[in-house]
Amino acid sequence: MAAIRLSHLTKKFGAFTAVDALDLLIPDKEFVALLGPSGCGKTTTMNMIAGIEQATEGQILFDDRDVRRLPPNQRDVGFVFQNYAIFTHMTVYDNLAFGLSVRKLARAEIDRRVREMAALMRLEDRLEWPSSKLSVNELQKVAIGRSAITEPAIFLLDEPLSNLDAAFRAFMRTELKHLQHQFQQTMVYVTHDQIEAMSLADRIAVMNLGELQQYGTPAEVYNRPRNTFVANFMGSPSMNLLPCRLIAEAGALCFGFGEAGRLDAGGDGAMQHRARAAAGAEVIFGVRPEDLEIAPPDGPGGLKGVVSFVEPVGPRTIVHLKLAEQTVKVAKEKRYKVSIGAAVRVTAPMAKCHLFDAASGEAIGLG
Amino acid sequence: MAKLEFIGVSKSYGRNVAVKDVDLVIADNEFFCIFGPPSCGKTTLLRLLLGLVQPDQGEIRINDQRVNALGPKERNLAMVFQNLALFPHMTAGQNLAFPLVERKIDKAEVARRVAAVAETLRIGKLLKKLPAHLSGGERQRVAIGRALVREPAAFLMDEPIAALDARLREEMRVELKRLQRELKHTLVYVTHDQEEAMSIADRMAILEGGMIRQVGTPDEIYNHPQSRYVAELIGSPPMNFIKGTFDPAARRFRADTFGFETTIGLSAPGVAGGVTSFAIRPEDIVIREAADQGSGVVAEVYEIEPLGAYAIVDVNIGETILKVMVPGQPSYQLRQPIRLDFPAGKCHLFDGATGALIAGAA
Numbered sequence: 081m082a083a084i085r086l087s088h089l090t091k092k093f094g095a096f097t098a099v100d101a102l103d104l105l106i107p108d109k110e111f112v113a114l115l116g117p118s119g120c121g122k123t124t125t126m127n128m129i130a131g132i133e134q135a136t137e138g139q140i141l142f143d144d145r146d147v148r149r150l151p152p153n154q155r156d157v158g159f160v161f162q163n164y165a166i167f168t169h170m171t172v173y174d175n176l177a178f179g180l181s182v183r184k185l186a187r188a189e190i191d192r193r194v195r196e197m198a199a200l201m202r203l204e205d206r207l208e209w210p211s212s213k214l215s216v217n218e219l220q221k222v223a224i225g226r227s228a229i230t231e232p233a234i235f236l237l238d239e240p241l242s243n244l245d246a247a248f249r250a251f252m253r254t255e256l257k258h259l260q261h262q263f264q265q266t267m268v269y270v271t272h273d274q275i276e277a278m279s280l281a282d283r284i285a286v287m288n289l290g291e292l293q294q295y296g297t298p299a300e301v302y303n304r305p306r307n308t309f310v311a312n313f314m315g316s317p318s319m320n321l322l323p324c325r326l327i328a329e330a331g332a333l334c335f336g337f338g339e340a341g342r343l344d345a346g347g348d349g350a351m352q353h354r355a356r357a358a359a360g361a362e363v364i365f366g367v368r369p370e371d372l373e374i375a376p377p378d379g380p381g382g383l384k385g386v387v388s389f390v391e392p393v394g395p396r397t398i399v400h401l402k403l404a405e406q407t408v409k410v411a412k413e414k415r416y417k418v419s420i421g422a423a424v425r426v427t428a429p430m431a432k433c434h435l436f437d438a439a440s441g442e443a444i445g446l447g
Numbered sequence: 448m449a450k451l452e453f454i455g456v457s458k459s460y461g462r463n464v465a466v467k468d469v470d471l472v473i474a475d476n477e478f479f480c481i482f483g484p485p486s487c488g489k490t491t492l493l494r495l496l497l498g499l500v501q502p503d504q505g506e507i508r509i510n511d512q513r514v515n516a517l518g519p520k521e522r523n524l525a526m527v528f529q530n531l532a533l534f535p536h537m538t539a540g541q542n543l544a545f546p547l548v549e550r551k552i553d554k555a556e557v558a559r560r561v562a563a564v565a566e567t568l569r570i571g572k573l574l575k576k577l578p579a580h581l582s583g584g585e586r587q588r589v590a591i592g593r594a595l596v597r598e599p600a601a602f603l604m605d606e607p608i609a610a611l612d613a614r615l616r617e618e619m620r621v622e623l624k625r626l627q628r629e630l631k632h633t634l635v636y637v638t639h640d641q642e643e644a645m646s647i648a649d650r651m652a653i654l655e656g657g658m659i660r661q662v663g664t665p666d667e668i669y670n671h672p673q674s675r676y677v678a679e680l681i682g683s684p685p686m687n688f689i690k691g692t693f694d695p696a697a698r699r700f701r702a703d704t705f706g707f708e709t710t711i712g713l714s715a716p717g718v719a720g721g722v723t724s725f726a727i728r729p730e731d732i733v734i735r736e737a738a739d740q741g742s743g744v745v746a747e748v749y750e751i752e753p754l755g756a757y758a759i760v761d762v763n764i765g766e767t768i769l770k771v772m773v774p775g776q777p778s779y780q781l782r783q784p785i786r787l788d789f790p791a792g793k794c795h796l797f798d799g800a801t802g803a804l805i806a807g808a809a
Contacts, residue, residue, distance in 0.1 A: 391645075
């Protein structure tokens with residue numbers, strides 16, 4: 081159990097800056113995801129926490145202890161990697177017991193903890209199996225169990241689910257989250273998959289090109305993205321980001337989308353306020369696919385569009401609409417019926433819409 | 448333009464059965480996906496179509512003509528491989544011209560066909576660029592263009608975008624679907640990604656161990672799976688299964704591990720009873736207040752996975768864990784008791800031994 085404090089943490093490889101002055105506080109017992117596309121610096125950050133990589137600048141504190149000079153084996157961290165490093169010539173039992181054996185625990189204690197972990201991971205009937213006979217899914221369960229069993233102060237996981245099939249990934253997500261609630265360990269989880277980060281983490285650090293973009297709870301990051309990178313990265317399908325014109329007419333403000341029409345900012349106080357803050361700037365209007373409504377073409381308000389593509393993706397249907405100059409996606413329930421080529425109108429409740437500065441990409445009026 | 452047919456096709460490699468008794472008709476102009484887990488026979492089906500391997504049994508037909516004896520070149524099918532495989536040292540234009548130059552077609556004709564394809568695919572401005580300077584979407588267009596210049600009867604694609612990141616894959620599949628509609632070509636598309644198959648296919652076939660399990664539209668496959676195998680393979684989060692016994696006379700299903708009983712509407716009489724699995728999709732389960740009276744079962748919230756647009760609420764009834772998909776951002780507490788309802792029209796019942804469908808959703 082330990083809080084992790086990264087201050088001004090920087091890693092350079094020659095002229096390339098992999099991680100740039102990162103400040104991050106990971107509270108004790110929290111599950112924090114480092115999320116971003118490849119090359120964002122998430123794995124380098126984790127490697128510095130682990131001690132595999134030396135920081136170029138900055139500080140790493142576990143509680144109040146500076147660990148920068150400590151080798152990995154003295155940091156009391158546990159690891160699970162994408163490629164489960166387990167001993168294939170050993171049984172599942174011996175793999176689980178390994179970390180405890182090297183710590184010279186009493187045999188009865190080892191046995192108790194191995195069986196407890198096996199029960200948690202639902203590996204009871206595999207304990208005597210040679211690891212070489214296990215499926216990919218089971219291997220990863222052993223790898224996670226083997227690391228968790230030593231109860232390290234900090235548990236680091238680098239894309240542990242990315243080699244697993246979809247159904248098992250969904251199952252392991254639940255189990256990992258449950259494990260963390262039971263063990264109360266500080267967990268740092270590296271992933272490029274926003275679904276994993278959203279579903280597992282207490283807090284998400286969204287990174288891009290070595291820089292922290294936003295740090296917050298899943299709800300904060302999803303509902304109040306600080307910039308267009310975060311807005312676009314979180315959610316699937318991603319947020320609709322539409323360049324538009326801010327129009328002031330007779331004291332009322334609205335957003336112009338060329339031939340497709342206008343959306344009135346008037347009704348909602350917060351959006352009025354943001355639109356005023358943006359006066360004069362080029363803006364990008366943001367709205368999530370699930371927040372848009374599709375209406376018949378002949379009503380008042382909204383933007384005119386034509387259905388260009390309908391994707392049934394299982395529990396939901398994603399409808400693509402061609403506006404005059406832009407395309408938007410709308411998420412509807414499964415078996416939603418609409419035909420390609422149909423003329424529709426799309427409306428957006430202002431309370432759920434976002435506004436970004438087109439030049440900087442920063443959210444406007446977020447406070 | 449091509450109708451593609453497999454009639455009783457089997458293929459083994461030594462003792463390994465790759466494809467077994469496949470009967471399949473892929474209609475002209477259809478976007479057809481072949482979907483299944485690794486080594487289920489997907490790629491072998493493509494190789495059989497292309498003529499790269501010969502079937503041990505059965506017939507392969509293109510436009511009603513038996514083509515078993517024809518070599519790959521005579522079948523006139525175009526293959527787009529995984530990772531798109533463009534020549535990195537050639538410009539987009541040289542890549543496009545390559546299949547024609549290789550066939551020693553005269554220069555003027557090559558130029559004419561490359562220009563025509565470039566216009567269809569709207570890549571005229573990219574012809575002088577090297578693949579390294581193209582975006583993923585542009586590279587895909589060039590790869591398709593290179594297949595298109597040969598004027599093939601149909602396109603075959605083997606996981607053409609599997610190596611790309613999720614966001615780009617989403618864009619590419621929309622683009623691919625649009626292209627297929629415009630080009631009006633039959634397209635056979637192999638993938639192991641169920642969401643990809645669902646989103647782009649007109650129809651799809653699901654394979655298991657070299658055999659076809661089900662063929663249908665994405666809607667049919669998702670909402671009316673004919674076997675437990677298909678039901679499990681399609682859908683994310685996956686379908687929930689509850690083990691129990693079925694009494695066909697009383698039409699009652701009873702769960703094994705907790706108190707849950709329900710009447711199952713049967714479309715056909717005379718089905719076997721015994722060990723069965725009751726199944727329902729996560730988005731079809733309804734969560735109500737624990738105190739509500741009436742149907743359903745009481746469960747506890749086990750974990751919550753918020754995903755923004757919706758949340759997956761994992762609930763447990765004793766040892767059994769079910770996944771429920773709820774729109775928006777619900778605020779349940781861990782271990783909070785709730786009541787689950789399984790609407791009758793959305794439930795499926797599968798035979799415990801064979802996995803065959805006994806009773807399906809409306």
